[in-house]
Amino acid sequence: MKKVYGLLFMVVILFAAGCKQDPPVVPAYLQNAKLLGKWYLKEMLITQEDGSTSSLTDFTDKDYFDFKTGNAATYSSTIYGSTYEGYYSANSQNSPNTLSFKSGSLLLRYDIYSLDPLGNLVLDETIVDSNSGFPATTYYRYTYNKTL
Amino acid sequence: MIRKLLLTFGICLTVLLAKAQLGYNYAQYDLGFSAALNYAYTDAETVKGTPAVHLHFTYNQTPFLNHIAEVQVGRLAGGDSLLTLSGRQFKNSYTAVSFRTQIQAGEFLDYERSVIFNALKNVYASGGIGVIYNNMSEINRQSLYIPDFYSGGRNNSTEFFVPLKVGYEFKIFNSYDEPSVKVDLGYQYNLVLGDQIDGIKAGTRKDAYTQFVLGVKFAIGGFTSYRKQISRQ
Numbered sequence: 001m002k003k004v005y006g007l008l009f010m011v012v013i014l015f016a017a018g019c020k021q022d023p024p025v026v027p028a029y030l031q032n033a034k035l036l037g038k039w040y041l042k043e044m045l046i047t048q049e050d051g052s053t054s055s056l057t058d059f060t061d062k063d064y065f066d067f068k069t070g071n072a073a074t075y076s077s078t079i080y081g082s083t084y085e086g087y088y089s090a091n092s093q094n095s096p097n098t099l100s101f102k103s104g105s106l107l108l109r110y111d112i113y114s115l116d117p118l119g120n121l122v123l124d125e126t127i128v129d130s131n132s133g134f135p136a137t138t139y140y141r142y143t144y145n146k147t148l
Numbered sequence: 149m150i151r152k153l154l155l156t157f158g159i160c161l162t163v164l165l166a167k168a169q170l171g172y173n174y175a176q177y178d179l180g181f182s183a184a185l186n187y188a189y190t191d192a193e194t195v196k197g198t199p200a201v202h203l204h205f206t207y208n209q210t211p212f213l214n215h216i217a218e219v220q221v222g223r224l225a226g227g228d229s230l231l232t233l234s235g236r237q238f239k240n241s242y243t244a245v246s247f248r249t250q251i252q253a254g255e256f257l258d259y260e261r262s263v264i265f266n267a268l269k270n271v272y273a274s275g276g277i278g279v280i281y282n283n284m285s286e287i288n289r290q291s292l293y294i295p296d297f298y299s300g301g302r303n304n305s306t307e308f309f310v311p312l313k314v315g316y317e318f319k320i321f322n323s324y325d326e327p328s329v330k331v332d333l334g335y336q337y338n339l340v341l342g343d344q345i346d347g348i349k350a351g352t353r354k355d356a357y358t359q360f361v362l363g364v365k366f367a368i369g370g371f372t373s374y375r376k377q378i379s380r381q
Contacts, residue, residue: 025351026233026294027297030294030296030297040315060222069295086293087233087293087294087295088294088295089295089296090296091295091296091299098296100295100296101295102293102294102295107295109295148179
């Protein structure tokens with residue numbers, strides 16, 4: 001009788017174990033719940049290498065980031081003239097923390113200057129232009145807000 | 149006269165006993181090989197079927213209680229670097245060694261008086277312990293879609309696993325009514341006591357792989373008798 005129980009035990013274990021897989025969870029250090037929601041672009045501050053600055057504020061409801069659960073995101077820009085569906089990651093292992101958005105060949109990378117879910121999301125971007133022969137660095141600071 | 153009668157009786161008795169042993173004998177040692185179709189359930193998001201071959205040596209404690217030493221050589225694969233969010237994709241050219249004890253229903257069924265039980269006597273379940281040597285021949289760890297999403301792990305590793313198998317062993321009897329060839333049809337679940345058969349350490353669950361196995365065993369020696377007839381008259 002012990003053999004019968006042994007056999008049954010093994011069969012039960014076999015089928016109870018099943019064939020489950022881990023869901024593809026994005027690591028916690030690439031997620032930030034404070035980002036979730038729609039952020040409208042309010043201001044873009046451009047600082048040239050020589051220290052001169054200019055500011056743009058005439059943005060519309062088509063200039064935004066929409067961060068969703070599962071690291072999905074939508075980026076819309078009147079400068080690019082398009083809306084992109086893709087994925088973001090907010091990397092808390094980098095210092096400062098970084099925010100990246102990818103949609104196909106479009107890859108945007110920012111340093112997070114500040115993030116207040118009830119206030120502003122301020123992102124910094126540094127672009128080095130080497131096309132003219134002399135590398136020229138331009139600094140962009142984007143200020144987003146959840147109110148339209 | 150009495151001596152002649154006793155001698156004749158003795159010869160008759162010996163022949164009768166010898167006849168009675170027909171169908172009780174079996175080989176204690178088998179050698180065989182199998183082909184398997186593997187499916188790995190890992191941290192990769194998709195599952196692929198891959199081949200493996202097994203070589204095994206069996207010690208038959210009885211015709212229905214078997215101890216099996218097995219070597220597996222094969223591949224495990226899964227994931228898709230282009231079509232999945234994580235981008236995880238791997239090919240593992242592995243070698244595994246395992247020891248299993250297998251018990252068949254015939255060990256405890258009284259199959260001599262039942263056609264159904266006679267058919268069921270070859271149903272078996274088995275369990276044991278093994279070691280798998282993982283070697284990633286191909287691996288992709290970087291997500292194409294989520295920036296900075298990288299899945300870490302080891303390209304080479306060694307892990308223990310628990311093989312659990314159910315199946316059916318068709319016994320083919322020779323002219324002496326001994327099971328000389330066995331055809332094995334089974335399903336094996338290998339619970340890996342680690343998380344590296346895909347080369348990726350992620351999530352909370354351990355890895356596992358399953359196998360659909362078709363094999364053949366040949367009796368190679370060590371003939372002895374069982375307590376009841378193995379074949380059914």
